[in-house]
Amino acid sequence: MNGLIVVNQSIGHNQYKINRFLEEGKKLGIDLNVLINNGTTAKIENGEIVLSIPKYDFVIYLDKDIYLARILERQGYRLFNKADFIKLCDDKMLTLIRCANEGWPIIKTLPGPLVYTDELTEENYHFLDHVIDELGLPLVAKRVYGSLGEGVYLIDTKDKLKEFYKVNYRSPLLFEEYISSSKGRSLRAIVIDKKVIGIIERDNPADFRSNFGTTNFSTKVEKNEKCWRFAEKISQKLDIEYAGIDFLYDKNEEPILCEINSNAFFEEFEKTTNINVAKLFLEMIINKVKHEQQ
Secondary structure: EEEEEEOOOOOHHHHHHHHHHHHHHHOOOOEEEEEEEEOOOEEOOOOOOEOOOOOOEEEOOOOOOHHHHHHHHOOOOOEEEOOHHHHHOOOOOHHHHHHOOOOOOOOEEEEEOOOOOOOOOOHHHHHHHHHHHHOOEEEEEEEOOOOOOOOOEEOOHHHHHHHHHHHHHOOOOEEEEEHHHHEEEEEEEEEEEEEEEEEEEEEEEOHHHHOOOOEEEEEEOOOHHHHHHHHHHHHHOOOOOEEEEEEEEOOOOOOOEEEEEEEOHHHHHHHHOOOOOOHHEEEHHHHHHHHOOO
């Protein structure tokens, strides 16, 4: 069996995942190649999709380039994860919309309106009064696209909220209630094939974002049945093949859904839990591909 690992040209933290997949793939007898997505892989010419790569049994898609993902799927490639799921998780607001109305505890969230003018008007700023009325201060302001805590801000005054909006209004935004009981703390459940394989707690004494910077650390969660069951409900409902599901702690120390990451990094998780994520991921792929090719 052969597979392709697609990664963004800004490899960054994905290097660990690539190395681990190559290592475990060799043990499992899988021939894996790596494609750095630099924009030269695909085109539409004379009304047809043209690719510069051969056919593979599967693709481990570590990029968030939805265009290439959809092109590959259109040409019959089996992606892990699928393009629809990558898009759903990449947009934090879409994730929460999909998870709403299921009876699950989710952070109170307001989507930001799109603004098409070159300059903000007083009418645009009136929305911020609504945000403060709904969420109070401090509150969390986010760009809907981002990872590792980037584009996430704790706002404690109206002036700071206006400044955030002035700088970021051209980007899709969301605004969330600040869960002070979870300051610098979160839970991450890793899911493979709709099953939770383990949970870690991430702590950051220097920032309200548990996954930001170099001061954060993690510990294995030996027992948190509520979080485990919650994560499995989500994974079953969304038919998750691979993801990291992040939870915060509410004031009663109960898990509340924060976000879902389709391309979740697992270096920290593997080193904290000694669970072989790369092997389990590849074994899931082998079983699914064999079944789907029958």
